[in-house]
Amino acid sequence: xxxxxxxxxxxxxxxxxxxxxxxxxxxxxxxxxxxxxxxxxxxxxxxxxxxxxxxxxxxxxxxxxxxxxxxxxxxxxxxxxxxxxxxxxxxxxxxxxxxxxxxxxxxxxxxxxxxxxxxxxxxxxxxxxxxxxxxxxxxxxxxxxxxxxxxxxxxxxxxxxxxxxxxxxxxxxxxxxxxxxxxxxxxxxxxxxxxxxxxxxxxxxxxxx
Amino acid sequence: xxxxxxxxxxxxxxxxxxxxxxxxxxxxxxxxxxxxxxxxxxxxxxxxxxxxxxxxxxxxxxxxxxxxxxxxxxxxxxxxxxxxxxxxxxxxxxxxxxxxxxxxxxxxxxxxxxxxxxxxxxxxxxxxxxxxxxxxxxxxxxxxxxxxxxxxxxxxxxxxxxxxxxxxxxxxxxxxxxxxxxxxxxxxxxxxxxxxxxxxxxxxxxxxxxxxxxxxxxxxxxxxxxxxxxxxxxxxxxxxxxxxxxxxxxxxxxxxxxxxxxxxxxxxxxxxxxxxxxxxxxxxxxxxxxxxxxxxxxxxxxxxxxxxxxxxxxxxxxxxxxxxxxxxxxxxxxxxxxxxxxxxxxxxxxxxxxxxxxxxxxxxxxxxxxxxxxxxxxxxxx
Numbered sequence: 001x002x003x004x005x006x007x008x009x010x011x012x013x014x015x016x017x018x019x020x021x022x023x024x025x026x027x028x029x030x031x032x033x034x035x036x037x038x039x040x041x042x043x044x045x046x047x048x049x050x051x052x053x054x055x056x057x058x059x060x061x062x063x064x065x066x067x068x069x070x071x072x073x074x075x076x077x078x079x080x081x082x083x084x085x086x087x088x089x090x091x092x093x094x095x096x097x098x099x100x101x102x103x104x105x106x107x108x109x110x111x112x113x114x115x116x117x118x119x120x121x122x123x124x125x126x127x128x129x130x131x132x133x134x135x136x137x138x139x140x141x142x143x144x145x146x147x148x149x150x151x152x153x154x155x156x157x158x159x160x161x162x163x164x165x166x167x168x169x170x171x172x173x174x175x176x177x178x179x180x181x182x183x184x185x186x187x188x189x190x191x192x193x194x195x196x197x198x199x200x201x202x203x204x205x206x207x208x209x
Numbered sequence: 210x211x212x213x214x215x216x217x218x219x220x221x222x223x224x225x226x227x228x229x230x231x232x233x234x235x236x237x238x239x240x241x242x243x244x245x246x247x248x249x250x251x252x253x254x255x256x257x258x259x260x261x262x263x264x265x266x267x268x269x270x271x272x273x274x275x276x277x278x279x280x281x282x283x284x285x286x287x288x289x290x291x292x293x294x295x296x297x298x299x300x301x302x303x304x305x306x307x308x309x310x311x312x313x314x315x316x317x318x319x320x321x322x323x324x325x326x327x328x329x330x331x332x333x334x335x336x337x338x339x340x341x342x343x344x345x346x347x348x349x350x351x352x353x354x355x356x357x358x359x360x361x362x363x364x365x366x367x368x369x370x371x372x373x374x375x376x377x378x379x380x381x382x383x384x385x386x387x388x389x390x391x392x393x394x395x396x397x398x399x400x401x402x403x404x405x406x407x408x409x410x411x412x413x414x415x416x417x418x419x420x421x422x423x424x425x426x427x428x429x430x431x432x433x434x435x436x437x438x439x440x441x442x443x444x445x446x447x448x449x450x451x452x453x454x455x456x457x458x459x460x461x462x463x464x465x466x467x468x469x470x471x472x473x474x475x476x477x478x479x480x481x482x483x484x485x486x487x488x489x490x491x492x493x494x495x496x497x498x499x500x501x502x503x504x505x506x507x508x509x510x511x512x513x514x515x516x517x518x519x520x521x522x523x524x525x526x527x528x529x530x531x532x533x534x535x536x537x538x539x540x541x542x543x544x545x546x547x548x549x550x551x552x553x554x555x556x557x558x559x560x561x562x563x564x565x566x567x568x569x570x571x572x573x574x575x576x577x578x579x580x581x582x583x584x585x586x587x588x589x590x591x
Contacts, residue, residue: 052390053375071378073252078349078376100262107283108254 017042020127021061021088023072025049029093029118033065036123051075061088063127068094068105068113080109089134091126093118111137153191160194163201213441215244219256219268222249222475223379224398224485225293225426226269227465228492230474232452240451241444249473252378253348260286260431266438267445270429272500273350273508276531278429280518287435288427289536290446291504292453294497295417296425296490297353298401299360301393302386305330305342306411321565322413324364331371345377345385345394352416352425355511357395360419362584363566369515369586386410397425398485399469399477406481417489420564422497424504432530446540453493462486498537505532506572514579516586524575 018040022030030047037043046059051072056064066072076090092105093114102113112130114122157179164175179197183190216238220226229247232238238245248265250256257274259265261284272288279285301309310317312333313326331342344361346353358368368374377385382400385391386409393410394400404410416423428449435442455461465486470479491497505528512518563570570578580587 050381054390068255069251071251071380073254074348074378075376077254098259098262098264101258101264104258104262104283107281108258 017044018063018127019059019061020045021056021059021064022047023049023051023064023066023070029065029067032118032120033123036118036120037127040124053079056088062131063089063091063111065091065093065118065127068092068097068101077108089130091130153189153194156191156194156198160197163198167201213242213244213444214438215246216266216441216445217246217248217264218445219248219250219259219265221251221253221256221269221379223269223296223400223426224469224475224482224490225296225492226474227456227469228292228428228449228452229269230468231456231465232448234468235452235455237448237451237455238445241448243441243444243448245445253351257283260284260429263431263434266434266441267428267430270427271348271351272424272427272504273352273355273512274348275427275429276505276508276527277350277512277517279432279531280522280527285432286429286531287432287533287536288429288500288505288531289435289442289533289540290428290449291424291498291500291537292426292428292449292492294422294425294491294495295415296398296485297356297396298398298412298415298489299357299393299395299419300386300401300404300410300412302389302391302410303408304389305392306413321418323565324361324366327361328364328366331366335371341371341373342392343373343375343390345375345382345391345396347379347396348376349517350512352423352508353395353397355508355515356416356419356423358515359511359564360414362582365584367584383407383409398490399475399481402481402484403477406478414565415489418565422495423564424501424508427500427532435536442536443540443543446536447544450493450498450537450541450544453498457491457493498541499534500532500537501534502528502532503570503572506575507570510570510575510579513576513587514582514585520576520580520587525573 018037020033020037022033022045024030024047027047030045034043034045037045046061048055053075064076066076089111090109091112091114092110095117097115102115105113111134112126114126118126160179161172161175164170164178165172168175168178170178179190179194183193186193218229220229233245233247250259250268253271253274256265256268256270257278260268260270261278269292270286270288272291275286275288308330309326312329316323316326334342344357346357348354354374357374361368361372366372375391377391377394379396379400382391382394382396383404386394386404401412405412416425428446430442456465462483466479466483469475469482470477475482506524509518509524509528513520513522513524576587579585
């Protein structure tokens, strides 16, 4: 796969250092993470007893490390689902696990699921892999969203063309040229102009209430 | 030896886990030949994941979570039993309640408090460039999320634009209300009562007012598990139905309160648990245990309304695959001699006509219903 110059490489984050948030009522785990990441510069490891969205937004961590049995899991999952503020790579750890649970957690959006606790020697590689995997997933999600938006925009343009052909008696080419001119005059994307046109046509027909 | 496998069932510390806790403590599981271990879990996501991979055989589950679990390549779930009706409520901080009373004394004194006073406050705050108010609920796929959104949107408040919605674990709701991190929440019992008892919040509307007889939690398990363990499933359903009937009985409430208040179950003050039991939550009466198709379709309509599922999804097929009133009826009917006469459900009353605002809901037109709301994310296909 050729690197996409518009996207930073997944390990670009690492080159700028690492900000890690450990959500754990106990401070031992955060100390262990810091120990395992010794040598990463600059490094900031913070611990919070519970997940506080505003605190997290202010800190902007690259990775969130959390116990699998933390009640905050639902909050983290909802943030990912909404695809909104500060999506983060989430690393989940657990002392013992049943078969299949790791795969299931990863399917639900966790970037790495670590069984048998978190040994300092493994911390660095686990967090690196989690961040790379997360960056890749984000990119795929972004690509998918863009593909969907493109398709949507094309459909809107088709509908707006149809409307112009009907209302203005234009042929298909003429309708498209008119849309393109409107877009250029207004400095807006053609999909946006088409959507506006359809919305106004709806108002004139009395659709909007 | 009954020949049945031992089961591990998960629950979240909420009053509506009662059927599971009672079935174990009162020996209803044992009476069916089941050896059951209850596992208290910390999050709904963990419940879903553990049931999906079989490390839990079944669990106390959010109805919409059971419906959504199989949609994105996850394990398909079944809901053969509804655990309760009502119990949740929308609570706001005392501070917010005072502001609402100042801005709209009449609206706040109405027998049914809508979000209209809140809409006026939201409008006023927008003018002042104040940050949006924050409301918490327990999970994106939950009755609490949909109830809160419905209530807000009915008054013209767009839940995605005009306020901020966050997910907060039920046991943290009250402390987040205290710290001012959130201004209100929608959560199940006993957490509304806890907020009120601590003088931190006021209940604006209860689930029983929002939707009389409306749905909430279910007993969830995977379709694969049910297929492999039909005997265990039937035994578990029989035990849970008997436990639900026991939990509804006012004469048993003192014992139930003591049981639920224990730190290994819900772990709160007994009075907070008692409140919802007295007036609100129903486990068994009025066929509360029946996992109704129309309830599943209402949940799915709200998933479509808020953009959680694509409008192309065959909502009826999903509802029928997950919500299984047939399994409930079969287990309930087999208990006939034990629980006569209320238990046959041949003539279970139809559900209440709809939600508090009276918008009619036709289950076979769930998508049209979702799209017709003035605030809806269902894309209008021309």
